[in-house]
Amino acid sequence: MQVSITVNGVERQADVDPRTLLVHFLRETLDLTGTKIGCDTSQCGACTVHLDGKVLKSCTLLAVQADGCEVGTIEGLAAGGEHHPMQSAFWENHGLQCGYCTPGMIMASAAFVRDNPGASEAEIRHYLEGNICRCTGYHNIVKAVKQVADAAAAP
Amino acid sequence: MSTRIFGSGIKRREDPRLITGEARYTDDIKLPGVLHMAVVRSPYAHANIVSIDSAAAEAMDGVVAVFTGDDIDLAGMPTAWLIPDSDLKTPEHPALAKGKVRYVGDGVAIVLADDRYRAQDAADAVVVDYEELPAVIDPEAAAQAGAPLIHDDVEGNIAFRWAPFDKEASDAVFEAADVVVSERILQQRLLPTAMETRAAMAQYNAATQELTLWCTSQNPHIHRFIISAVTGLNENKVRVIAPEVGGGFGSKIPCYPDEALVSWAAMKLGVPVKWAETRSENYQVTIHGRDHVQHVQMAASSEGKILGVRATVYAGMGGYLSTAAPGIPTILHGLLYVGPYTIDSVYCESIGVMTNGAPTDAYRGAGRPEATFLLERMVDNVAREIGMDPAEVRRKNLIPAFEDGYDVAAGLTYDSGDYPAAFEKALNMAGYDDFRQAQAEALAAGRYLGIGVTAYTEMCGLGPSQVAGAVGFQGGLWESATVRVTPTGKVQALIGASPHGQGSETTLAQIIAEELGFPVEDIEVVHGDTTETPMGWGTYGSRTTPVTGAALAKASQKLKDKARALAAHLMEASVDDIEYADGSFSVKGSPDQAQSIQEVALMAHLAWNMPEGMDPGFEESQFYDPPNFVYPFGTHIAIVEVDAATGVIDLQRYIAVDDCGPQINPEIVAGQIHGGVVQGVAQALCEGAIYSDDGQLLTGTMQDYCMPKADMFPNFELGETVTPSPHHPIGVKGVGETGTIASTPTVYNAVLDALAPLGVEQIDMPLTSAKVWGAIQAARQ
Numbered sequence: 001m002q003v004s005i006t007v008n009g010v011e012r013q014a015d016v017d018p019r020t021l022l023v024h025f026l027r028e029t030l031d032l033t034g035t036k037i038g039c040d041t042s043q044c045g046a047c048t049v050h051l052d053g054k055v056l057k058s059c060t061l062l063a064v065q066a067d068g069c070e071v072g073t074i075e076g077l078a079a080g081g082e083h084h085p086m087q088s089a090f091w092e093n094h095g096l097q098c099g100y101c102t103p104g105m106i107m108a109s110a111a112f113v114r115d116n117p118g119a120s121e122a123e124i125r126h127y128l129e130g131n132i133c134r135c136t137g138y139h140n141i142v143k144a145v146k147q148v149a150d151a152a153a154a155p
Numbered sequence: 156m157s158t159r160i161f162g163s164g165i166k167r168r169e170d171p172r173l174i175t176g177e178a179r180y181t182d183d184i185k186l187p188g189v190l191h192m193a194v195v196r197s198p199y200a201h202a203n204i205v206s207i208d209s210a211a212a213e214a215m216d217g218v219v220a221v222f223t224g225d226d227i228d229l230a231g232m233p234t235a236w237l238i239p240d241s242d243l244k245t246p247e248h249p250a251l252a253k254g255k256v257r258y259v260g261d262g263v264a265i266v267l268a269d270d271r272y273r274a275q276d277a278a279d280a281v282v283v284d285y286e287e288l289p290a291v292i293d294p295e296a297a298a299q300a301g302a303p304l305i306h307d308d309v310e311g312n313i314a315f316r317w318a319p320f321d322k323e324a325s326d327a328v329f330e331a332a333d334v335v336v337s338e339r340i341l342q343q344r345l346l347p348t349a350m351e352t353r354a355a356m357a358q359y360n361a362a363t364q365e366l367t368l369w370c371t372s373q374n375p376h377i378h379r380f381i382i383s384a385v386t387g388l389n390e391n392k393v394r395v396i397a398p399e400v401g402g403g404f405g406s407k408i409p410c411y412p413d414e415a416l417v418s419w420a421a422m423k424l425g426v427p428v429k430w431a432e433t434r435s436e437n438y439q440v441t442i443h444g445r446d447h448v449q450h451v452q453m454a455a456s457s458e459g460k461i462l463g464v465r466a467t468v469y470a471g472m473g474g475y476l477s478t479a480a481p482g483i484p485t486i487l488h489g490l491l492y493v494g495p496y497t498i499d500s501v502y503c504e505s506i507g508v509m510t511n512g513a514p515t516d517a518y519r520g521a522g523r524p525e526a527t528f529l530l531e532r533m534v535d536n537v538a539r540e541i542g543m544d545p546a547e548v549r550r551k552n553l554i555p556a557f558e559d560g561y562d563v564a565a566g567l568t569y570d571s572g573d574y575p576a577a578f579e580k581a582l583n584m585a586g587y588d589d590f591r592q593a594q595a596e597a598l599a600a601g602r603y604l605g606i607g608v609t610a611y612t613e614m615c616g617l618g619p620s621q622v623a624g625a626v627g628f629q630g631g632l633w634e635s636a637t638v639r640v641t642p643t644g645k646v647q648a649l650i651g652a653s654p655h656g657q658g659s660e661t662t663l664a665q666i667i668a669e670e671l672g673f674p675v676e677d678i679e680v681v682h683g684d685t686t687e688t689p690m691g692w693g694t695y696g697s698r699t700t701p702v703t704g705a706a707l708a709k710a711s712q713k714l715k716d717k718a719r720a721l722a723a724h725l726m727e728a729s730v731d732d733i734e735y736a737d738g739s740f741s742v743k744g745s746p747d748q749a750q751s752i753q754e755v756a757l758m759a760h761l762a763w764n765m766p767e768g769m770d771p772g773f774e775e776s777q778f779y780d781p782p783n784f785v786y787p788f789g790t791h792i793a794i795v796e797v798d799a800a801t802g803v804i805d806l807q808r809y810i811a812v813d814d815c816g817p818q819i820n821p822e823i824v825a826g827q828i829h830g831g832v833v834q835g836v837a838q839a840l841c842e843g844a845i846y847s848d849d850g851q852l853l854t855g856t857m858q859d860y861c862m863p864k865a866d867m868f869p870n871f872e873l874g875e876t877v878t879p880s881p882h883h884p885i886g887v888k889g890v891g892e893t894g895t896i897a898s899t900p901t902v903y904n905a906v907l908d909a910l911a912p913l914g915v916e917q918i919d920m921p922l923t924s925a926k927v928w929g930a931i932q933a934a935r936q
Contacts, residue, residue, distance in 0.1 A: 017272065033183035034176015036401075038350045039434040043857035046350060074176035087174040091166055094822045097830065098656030099173030100350040100401030106174060121870070128865035132857070134350050134402050135656050137829030137894075138865040 003067040007032065008076025016063050022056075023047040025063035026073060034074040034103045038132065045131030048104035049073050055111045057104075057130075074103035077110065085148050086110040095144035097135030105131050109145045118153030121146055161669035161885075164822035168661045168675070178399040181354035181369050182431040189356065190219055192417055192430040193274035195264040195281045196439065197256035200290035200511035200850020201303060204254055204283060207264055212280040217273040220424065221281060223264045224251035229415050230385045232475070235377075235629040236482035241315035243627075246306035246509070248475040250385070250412035250419070256285070257305055257474030258511050259852055260439030265416055267428060290511040290850035294471035295448040297510045305474065305509040314472055317485040318504040320565075325502035328463040332454035336536035341919045342447035342525045344471070344844035346860055347518050351401025352437040355414045356429040357421035365392045366422065370414050372397040372683075373407045374693020375653055377630065379685045381410040381478075382418055397683040400655030404834070405517035406441050407655070408695050409478035413440075438855050443844055444518020446471035446510075447484060447525050453533035454500075457541055459548045463500030464492050466529060472507050473514035479628075480516045481507055486626045487522030487614075493563040494530045495574040495612045495788055496552040501565045511850040517695060519834055520895040523613045531609045531900035535907065539916075545904070546587060549610050553578060559881040567614060569786045570880045570888075573814070577876045578610050581790035581812040584874055590794065598912055603797045605909025609901040612788035615889040616701030620780050632698070633780035635689040636706040638667060638714055640773040642760040644753030646671075646678040651691015652703045653683045657891060658823040659699050665819050666704050666885065670711035671718075672738020672752050689776065697787075697889025700819065701880070706779035708884045713775040721759055722750040724766040785880045785888035789813035791832070791897040793905040799913065802928030804840060804906055806867065811897070812874040815890040816883070824890050825873055831894020832871060837863035839902040843921045861921070910934075 004013045007030060014029050026032045026049070035058060038046035047058040050072035058071075077084045086106050089095065096102040105128070112127050113119065119127070124145045125138070133141060172178040209221035232248040251262045264281050268274035291297040297305075297312045305312055329335055355370040366388055372378045375395040383390040400407065413430055421428040432441070447470050454463040470484035489503030534552075538545035554561060556573040563569060587606070594604045617623075620631040637649040648667055654660065664678040682688055691703070715735070722740035723730040732743045741749040750758075755773075758764065762771035794808040811828055818824045841861035845853045854860040879886030899920075906922050907915065914934035918926050 019272065027183075031185065032176075033179065036180075036351070037182075038352070039857040041434070041856045041858045043862070044350065044434075074174075078175060083174065090174050091170045094164075094167065094658075094826050096170060096173055097658065097826060098350065098400065098402040099169070099178055100180065102173050103176045122866075125866040125868075132350065132862050132864065134348055134404070134834070134862075135830045136826060137831070137833035137871070138868060139829040139871055140826060142865060142870070 001064050003063055005066050006070045008073060018062065018064055020063045021059055022061045022063045022066050023058040026058060032073050032075050036100055036103055038101065043132065045108060046101050046104040048107040048131065050107060050111060055108050074107060077106065084110055085151065086113065089144035089148045093140045093144040093147065095136065095140045101131060101133045105133065105141060113145060113149045113152050117149060119149040124149065160665050160675055161819055162817065164820055165661065165675065167658050168664060169658065180351055180399045180401055181356060181371050184356060184369055184398060186356065186358060186427040189427040189429050190267045190269060190424065191271040191274040192420060192428050193266045193278035194262045194413065195266065195278045195283065197252065197259060197261040197263055199256060199285050199287050200259050201288040201305065202256050202285035203288065204252060204256065204263065205286050206284045208282040209264060212266060212277040215273065215277045215280060217269040218277045219267045219269065221264055221266050224249055224253040227251050227419060229419050232410065232412055232415065233381060233384060234476040234478065234481065236479045237627040237629060238315060238317055238481045238485050239627050240319065241317040243315040243481060244309045245476055246309050250415045258513050259850055260436065260513060261474060262412055265420065267420055267424065292510055292512050292846040292848065292850055294446060294469040294508040294510055298469055298506055298508045305511060309509050312509040314476060314507040314509055315481055316506050320502045322502055325463055325465050325500050328500040329452065329454045329465065332462050333457040334455045334537060334540050335452055336533055336540050337452045338532060338536060338917060340449040340451055340529055340532060342445040342449065342528065343920055344446045344512065345444040345518055345838055345842050346438050346844050347404045347406035347441065347444055348862060349402035349404055349406055352432040352434055353407065353411065353413065353441055354431040355417045356427060357417040358427040359421045359425065361425060364388065365394065366418055367394045367396065368414065368418055369396045369398060371400050371407050373403040373653055373655060373695050375683055375685050376651060376690055377693055378410050378414065382415060385415045386418055386422065394686045397653050403655050404519040405444065405521055405695060408693065409442055409516050435856055438860065439852055440513055442477050442516040443513050444515060445525060446515050449529055451529045451533055453537055455537045459537065459541055459543050459551050461496055461498050461537065461552045464498055464530065464533065465502035468503065468505040470505055470507050471510045471512055471515055473510055473512045475514050477514040477516035480514065482626065482628060483517055483522045488526050490565045490567055491523050491526035491614060492530065493565045494527065495554055495610045497554055499564050512846055519831065520892045523892065524835065524896045524899055527611050527896050528900045531904060535904045546582060546608050549578065549608060553610060568783060569612060570783055570882055571878050572612060572786060572788050573876060573878050574610060574612065574788055577788060577812045577814055578790045580874055580876060581792050581810055584810045584812065584872060585792040603799050603909040603912065605795050605797065605905040607793045607901045607903065607905030607908060609791045609897045611897045612786050613893060613896050614784045614786055615697035615892060616781060616785035617696035617698045618784045619782060630692055632692055633778055634691045634702040634706050635776065635778045636703055636710055637689055637774060637776040638707060638710045640756040642757050644756045646673050648678060648680045648707060649688045650680060650682050650703050651689050652694045652699045654694050654699055657694065657699060658820065662700060662819045662823055663704060663707055666707050667711050670708055671715055697891035700887055701785050701883060701889050702779060702781055704887060705781065705884045706777045709779060710775045710777035713777065714773065718752060718755045720766060720769065722755050725750055725758060725764065782882045785883060787813065787815040787888040787890060787893050789893060789897065791901040793901045795902065795905045795909055797906060797909040797927060799931055802924035802931065804922060804927065806836065806869060806902065808869060808872065810872045811894065812876065813890065813893050814876040814878050816879045816886045816888040817877055818875065819887065827890045828873060828894045829871055831892060832898040833863050833868060835895040835898030836902045838899045839920055839922060841921050841923065
């Protein structure tokens with residue numbers, strides 16, 4: 001089936017097998033491999049992207065369902081070569097180790113803080129339940145997200 | 156430099172590529188014309204293969220070939236830790252099962268197709284007729300007479316029996332002791348769950364007979380060694396590349412059938428072949444950790460002096476012996492039974508048992524968490540038995556501070572330690588005495604608070620190669636490194652180890668920067684490619700900082716000596732008059748005359764004006780074989796509240812005081828501890844691989860296996876003490892596994908402390924709310 005999906009601001013057209021998951025479309029068809037796959041049951045959140053501005057685990061949607069939509073991936077998050085504040089906060093706070101969950105963590109956290117400036121630590125921990133990290137023990141991820149959340153709420 | 160780079164928590168050098176999605180992990184690498192491999196796996200834990208019909212699969216669109224075990228002419232997958240004096244049996248492990256399958260997930264056939272969806276479709280279409288056999292999962296049950304026999308040549312399913320200590324002496328201690336406490340401890344199976352599952356891609360050039368294998372490896376040189384052995388290719392024709400690797404925790408040490416199979420298929424078909432594991436596959440076939448049934452006893456005096464510890468351990472090996480499996484419940488376990496205490500008598504009988512579970516092998520801590528847990532559990536049992544506070548029992552038994560070597564009854568020589576200092580610091584941070592008061596008040600109000608304290612030391616920085624040989628490890632345990640400086644004064648540090656999340660590109664660069672004065676941003680650490688890097692044995696056992704770090708420090712020191720001599724020559728001064736500071740060599744008494752390290756590097760490359768006898772170039776290599784292990788230590792404390800009505804556990808505080816010697820990068824050290832603690836706490840509270848009695852993996856997806864999540868934890872409270880290792884060039888010890896080793900008993904004992912007033916004395920891990928609630932109900936009746 002023919003799909004037209006705007007990815008990181010660029011319209012991409014392709015002929016896809018109807019059963020192709022959006023995450024495979026991004027990774028295999030478009031070679032945007034920053035979006036990761038960490039499970040096969042939609043638990044881990046490594047494949048988190050933005051779909052029309054909303055957070056989405058891209059393994060839960062078929063590419064054809066995203067036809068006509070706007071998709072944002074980790075590769076498109078840094079605007080004009082400047083790191084997004086969430087990317088900077090992860091780097092500054094040692095919020096990553098092996099880096100595999102990181103694109104999904106950053107995509108999920110960036111949207112969360114945009115929608116919830118000033119979020120508390122407890123709210124952040126609760127929200128991050130949908131993204132699994134095996135390396136960091138979450139401590140520094142929470143610290144990074146809190147730093148951006150606090151900055152977003154600052155007058 | 157005004158601030159020392161060594162000891163500074165600088166941002167990691169590896170992060171820019173990781174936070175932008177630009178890093179390339181194995182499955183991110185694309186080759187034109189690649190075929191995708193899917194593995195047909197056994198749905199039975201134990202069965203004879205009656206027939207395999209691949210006709211339907213072969214006829215499907217996009218399918219290029221289907222192969223079964225009879226088609227594959229690879230040598231068997233080797234076991235590489237052959238522990239001595241244990242009557243070890245190493246049953247044949249073919250890359251694809253021949254005639255019989257021995258666990259759910261055992262490979263039966265492979266399918267090669269032009270697309271990963273089509274490969275999986277075709278794998279599902281391969282019809283295998285099985286004759287199911289009785290299965291056994293519990294390692295103690297598998298060791299009993301009459302248990303289903305898994306390998307014909309492993310009698311009674313006993314792969315080894317390791318008992319190196321004096322049993323009579325141990326028995327005498329126990330017979331004479333005032334107090335003996337006993338417990339049957341279950342170290343449940345754990346799923347390592349690196350967030351990147353395993354993947355492998357192979358490309359073969361028939362003309363040059365060169366094989367390139369990209370794979371998720373913690374030790375590409377060991378993978379090269381084994382792939383060479385099983386394929387029959389010369390080792391110098393095999394290039395193994397571990398690109399970005401998304402965590403390992405031990406699970407990417409072994410060489411697996413899948414990596415051999417993509418190599419074989421690429422050679423057979425003459426096109427590149429890729430395989431990427433699904434998470435469900437990962438849970439079925441990538442190694443599991445732990446799986447001990449332990450019968451443990453501790454002897455003590457009525458005053459709380461610990462006199463001896465002894466255990467019989469049934470260690471589940473799974474259907475085959477994985478690469479390092481026999482060494483885990485033996486060398487890395489029984490030798491740790493003294494812990495940080497003055498225990499004069501130890502005994503361990505470890506029985507390695509074949510079962511119909513997935514193969515087990517090293518998982519973060521590997522044998523040492525299982526030893527620390529049993530010690531700490533038994534210390535709490537002694538405290539309860541004699542009516543003494545568990546912290547006081549520990550205090551009475553800690554080995555006093557020592558700076559250079561301490562021999563313990565288990566045969567090890569600890570390098571250095573000040574266990575009482577770390578212990579008292581942690582107790583102070585926790586406010587231990589105040590907590591006991593608060594706990595009593597809470598209890599009076601019907602609330603159940605508990606505290607757990609773990610003092611630990613562990614053996615890491617593996618290790619002296621002579622010891623490796625003596626304990627049957629089929630390799631060395633040294634590392635090598637090259638510090639290569641370009642003419643323009645930029646540094647490439649080539650290392651044989653293969654970090655995969657530890658931040659070693661940063662910490663190792665800090666070591667070089669400290670020694671030579673290059674800015675850290677001018678230093679690239681190159682790893683993970685057997686063609687680009689010198690030989691090394693890999694990243695595991697908290698060894699990269701201590702062993703590779705020592706190699707780099709010594710190589711840097713050699714370069715500094717050369718630089719000093721060249722600078723003296725260039726400035727027409729005596730070497731003895733050269734002073735070094737912050738990357739600059741100057742002549743004593745005339746500070747205007749100076750040569751920077753970059754200027755010296757350029758002159759060494761140009762070689763226009765070298766001193767007599769000095770070779771050109773600015774590069775040094777160093778092999779480093781450590782004279783001993785390193786022994787980090789510390790004390791961890793957890794405070795929990797248990798809701799007696801629901802069994803729900805609230806982890807309220809977690810305090811960790813760790814001593815890994817001088818910290819190169821405190822932020823990275825803290826990160827290692829945070830992650831290790833969560834992994835260990837999760838064993839206590841939620842993780843556990845569960846098989847049904849007939850060997851079906853019931854926790855086969857992330858929906859069923861309880862991974863720790865962010866909302867289960869408080870912010871951690873970290874402290875440190877600093878006790879350098881006396882035998883290490885820069886005094887550092889490893890810190891990759893301490894969190895996991897210490898945290899499981901800490902939280903377990905805290906929960907049992909909370910439940911003590913209710914009469915609950917033991918619950919098998921993990922301490923789910925259902926189990927805790929059930930134990931409370933049982934105790935009330």
